[in-house]
Amino acid sequence: MPHKCVDGFASYIEDMIPSNNCMTRSFYETKKVLKALQLPHEKIHACPIGCMLFWNDDHQLDQCKKCGRDRYKSKSNSNGKRVPQNPLYYFPIGPRLQRLYATKHIAGQMRWHYENPRANGIMSHPSDGEAWKHFDKQHPDFASEPRNVRLGLCTNGFSAFNQFGRPYSCWTVMLTPYNLPPWLCMKKQFIFLSLIIPGPKNPKKNLDVYLQPLIQELKDLWENGLFTYDVSRKQNFDMRAALLWTINDFPAYGMLSGWTTAGQHACPYCRVDESKSFWLTHSKKWSWFDCHRQFLLPNHVFRKDNKHFRKDRPVEADIASTRLTGDEVWEHVQYLPSIVDATDEELLKLKKKREGWWKRSIFWDLPYWKTLLIRHNLDVMHIEKNFFEQLIHTIMDEKNKTSFKPNAQKDLKIVCKSQRKGDMFVLKKEQKRVLCNWIFNLKFPDGYASDLSRCVDLKDLRLHGMKSHDCHVFMERLLPVALKHLLPKNEWCAITEISQFFRDVCASTLQIDNMTRLENNIAEILCKLEKIFPPSFFNSMEHLPVHLPYEVKVGGPVQYRWMYPFERFLNHLKRKIGNKARVEGSICNAYLLEEISNFCSLYFEKHIDTKAKQLDVCVEHQTDSNLPELFQDHMGKTSGKCQIRKFEEFISKQHPHLSVDDMRNKFEKEFSQWLRNQVHYKEKVP
Template sequence: MNHTDRGWMYRRLQNGYMNDEFINGVEEFMVFALSHVECLSAGKVRCPCNHKKCQNKVFLDDNIVKAHLSRYGFVPNYYNWHLHGEEYIRPNFPNTNPDVPSSSRSQNRSWESENIHVDHIFLSHDQEYLLANQNLGHEFSTEYQEEGPSQYVDPNIEPVETPNNYVKGLYDLIKSAEKEIWDGNPHGHSLLSVLARLLKMKHEHNMSERNFDDMCQLMSELCPANNHMPPSFYWTKKLIKDLGLPVEKIDVCSNNCMIYWGTDSDLTECKICEHPRYKPSRRRGSQTPNKQTPYKIMYYFPITPRLQRLYASTATASHMRWHHDHHSDPETMTHPSDSLAWRHFDETHPWFAAEIRNVRLGLSTDGFQPFGQTGHQYSSWPVILTPYNLPPWMCMKDEVMFLSVIAPGPSNPKDKLDVFLQPLIAELQQLWYDGVATYDIHSQTNFTLRASLLWTISDFPAYAMLSGWSTAGKQACPHCMSDSEAFTLVHSGKTSWFDNHRKFLPIDHQLRRKKNMFIRGRRVLYPAPPTKTGDELLSELDNYGFLPAYDVDSESRNREICQLAKCGWRRRSILWELPYWRTNLIRHNLDVMHIEKNVFDNVFNTIMNILGRTKDNAKSRADLVEMRIRPELHPNVSTGRHPKASYSLERSAREVLCRWLKDVRFSDGYASNMSRCVDMNKLRMFGMKSHDCHVFMQRLIPVAFKELLPREVWEALTELSLFFADLTARNLKQSDIMRLHEQIPVILCKLEKIFPPSFFDCMEHLCVHLPYEARIAGPVQFRWMYPVERFLRRLKSTVRNKARVEGSICNAYLVSEASIFCEHYFGDSIQTRQ
């Protein structure tokens, strides 16, 4: 085309509508631009629109470029398409663009006052995702739907693309908040704002439904007669049902063998144990059909719509790209996005990392007893997902931790947990391969959202349930695996990891050659075993022939393999079905919270010589005799009495310590009242929570034992205290992690010279692997169980109907999601969660 014929580029509008000549010209331009491959970047076209962020500076999809051109027009004086493959020719044409004045570019705002009708051919054709059973046409918003779908537009963001149907429905619901609670209300309170505040109070204060009903009735009586106040919680749920998110109820075999889902959804009995699916009918001789009641039900909360809402809300959409936009010191890690695991994932899957809005997830699970310790034994197991795209001050908060699965009780699922994870793994696979069309309110563009699972977070017993590796016995360490040198003590009968840490020392360290200081006659001259890669672990599982827990023949087959191979594997985890799982540098995290608590309990109970809890007892002294080490601690042959150990406090010293702990005070919000845990009669501590142990371990040990213990014992414990304090810092430097990696085996060797072999169980040994995981995965506060435990505590408090534990949790969680929805979407106009 001759350059003189391109006046159409600046004749975009005609009588307020798109000019046909401009539409045809844009189509011709796109064909020309796409035909010059050398000018494309990853299949994307340089955008020549006049938007201040584009102007031939960024590459976008062809459909988005069309939408930009229809909205903003071409950049001024771009008659010669030299940036799209055309030979550069200096133009001689004057500026004839009626939409763009010849003044400065900042004054180009004429489009704001134009009544533009954008032709649909310039919009993105991404497939629109609709939620299952998402009814947007209830009576609460009917009057607004008759006017056509509304579009929520942030006044600070210039619109680029129109939202898909799902997001339009959400914005229609926002518009319905304009409906007053009664006609002529002088205070301006809308019905939805009042219901949102009531839901907030119910969620925050764990209000019963009866209390909520009474409050609704009282408010209805106080309002004028023409008010729209719902009379009960039942009607409130019907009015705000579209604020919630979907949940699926899936029948489960009574023995946890299988779930009636997918191709098995029509079965009436278990295909493994042949147990019937439904309870027998109690109505005998009745002619009317009775509703069939399953023996057990699990609840599944799809993660896809919950991730979509993060991008549909102005409160969270802009923060979902923080992991990419923030800048930090290359030697300092403040977020998982700074870790080696994150960077390795990006390098392994560059197509996934190219879209910065793709979501990285962490999975965590733990069981809890809803009836307390004295009630009926019942174990419920929620599975929680949390996105790591968010900044540190938002990540791992309750509002962005999504309940995904509730594995029903009353029994612990143990190795059958994979059975309940099948819907979640299928959805994660779909989010990896296909993605889902999502609207980003921050950039006001549609994109294909994908998600991946980075790692899992759990305590040590749940580690075995998620990974398939047994965390009991001599091969309990998931890092050392079969290279573990744990042994069973003769008299105590316990597994000990004593003298298992010299191999982690530098190869020329003098402690490696000591023969009589640890296990008699043993020198350690070989290096520590290397950490196995995902490919090596998967190959090992395939060679053994382990099957996933949901397979028909898995139970007998896996038991047979375990008996023959005598390995630490118990089954093939369902997480290996994720196509990227084997490429992750770290798949399962050791929980620093529980490790720190168990180490503290062992140290404190042994020093305080607590009866029944100390690791220094008659059997441990007999083990010292059997191993022929520490002769100064051997029992007296004539009297049978045990000599006092240097690490054990006298009664007078214990009284001094307990009185000091009784008077110690902390700043508000730093720690709980630790004086409540002091028992002056028995001179011990009781009822200490994990955070109490955390504070004592890192802050009080160097002070409390300085004048009470010998110097070599106090120094070793102080070094252990400082190790945990540095490890759990908010910002981790690579140099500090390498220092901790070198120090921890020395610290453990010092402790091995002080405490008996029965002191060193698996928890003390796992400390040697914590710096490695911190170097790979980043700061600890994103990978420990404190946020998960707080989330589970809130779920536990919502159990009202103890005959339907999972149903109570499900209903309360959906109310919580509706409350958070109002907080995110209405901001300061509706005061919800604080």
């Protein structure tokens, strides 16, 4: 809403109410009143091309120490002040965590992970994972205070303008606390903007330069803590904070970790000296075909299959190596140059080698970084999307996107004895028409998925423009149904198994035993797909799922470690760009104002609708005494998932070692009767 519109509306309301009111008459006056509640932020000048920050000991310099470029623009503004060429906006995380403990209805929730233990063998929160428990064992002094904060970091960029505007890449760094319960964790109100990196270009290798203020604050929060008042216990304490991991897509994974995510050694888990990926001569790309038999059990029949896999390796006797520990990774990177100290020539030379690590990430400056089991997460959202697109484009034989091109068929003859035929997995024209018509006429419940009919081209018989969530829904729910009568049975079964794998991995409540089962299953599923599709189908994105069960077992449910909530948050920030000429400053002002409004809304009267009611933190619902207890616990929330979760907890207590398949059978047979037994209607007393 434009400021003039706010001024007019405020003035109109002020004239309507009694004259002894305290209401402001303009947007400017309102901002002055609320300024006392504004949390701190800093504007740090950076080199025009991101070589360094004019910060700390270098804050008085007027030129970059590396490239010699000027810090300020040649012209001053209307007030005579010099204008920086490249300002970085930094929002310290400490005061924002302090405000959580200063908010009555949130402070108590920050101890949820400690005061609400879950059943053994069940994971529904990051605190149930091995990484959290391992960190507590390594740092008992930190774990002894349950109010100390565990954080996750995400960095991602977005285009500030639409597809018809000029190219402008704006990058942000966000933090989120994991102390909160599942129904609050990862909500928009608890994702904190930490850095707005100036555009218009991707920071790429210079991302570590912009992260310096944040890393210094995280070190200080770890070593010294921050004196904080806990309103729920009415006492002061020294709040410390630790960064558990980062969350980002695969290109940003390389920018943050220092690992080369392209080429022969793109997989960050497979050891460099034992990589089995190879170059396809005709397709001119690296393939991860036949890289998964090593993950199978030693006596598995696929290990001796010399027909469907690589000719030069008829028998797979190797066993997948153990993953590198933090100390082993540190031995590889400790002597590598950091972005802050190295020259561009040194870094470029290391990166072109594509032999794994090419820099020492700034995160290694954190004292506890090498004790973490997971430092950088593989993003399930993008892996699932890329896997689905590769699969559906090949099945529908989409021009320029299918992996079954003539060059791929030439590579297939070189690599394998058995030749794949296109009619095994490629749909005919009439089959594609049936599939497209089915998707076009598909209807979903409100809020379940977007309108997929917009992604269907009935003329050219293809799918296009599918967003990440569209691919998520299609991959896990629709793919087996859509292809059941269109593909041969063996091919359909293999595709159904990979669909079920992603569905199991993305479950909100997990059993640890099932993750071990999935680790064995995914290797076999990928081998089945290798018997169907050509080697050009298997790039790094089709290989990475083999490591996802391990990350889930260690880190907990993927809902806390994927990009969906951060992508939604970035879309929210994008809508706040009011001044197209000042993208970063516009986002900064809007974000600071939203922080104030969210905090104030927590203290409004109960009958006033606010955003806080979406969090269910300040609203005391008036429940009907005649309403069954099962539904009173979840007033104002979608009750279906809550009831299903209660049933799963009920079954898990009775049968702690029940598999996922048996749990589904129990659900189909017993849920309706269980729900009927839970509901007790009370007769109204006249």
